[in-house]
Amino acid sequence: MISIVKDLAAEALFVSSIQPSECPTRKAVEQAVTAMLLLHGSDGCAAEVATEFGDHPEVAVRRMHWVNEELTGVVAPAHALT
Template structure:
């Protein structure tokens, strides 16, 4: 159950406006996840991830790795 929640949060952060270069705080990451899920819903977040991997596979992987690590830290 926790793994699925982390996956949904990771998708939401990936789909959000937050950029790694901003060096976001845990508070900003949690707020971005909440806002993105509220705006798009979990299914649309997953669709955005899939679309980005299809259109920009060269950059999507790096963003996904960053998002996963950021979620693990922000929600530890």
């Protein structure tokens, strides 16, 4: 279940306006994820990610790498819950 939550959070952060150059705080990341999920829903976030990967794959790959780095520690890994 944690991997599903992390996937949803990654898609939501990906479509947010936060940029890596902002060096966002954990709170800013959490707020951006929440705002994008409320605005677009999970399906809408996934659709936006797919569009970006189709239109700008080279940029999308770099952004998704950054997104995953940002979410490390924000969404608890499964083994940390036991």
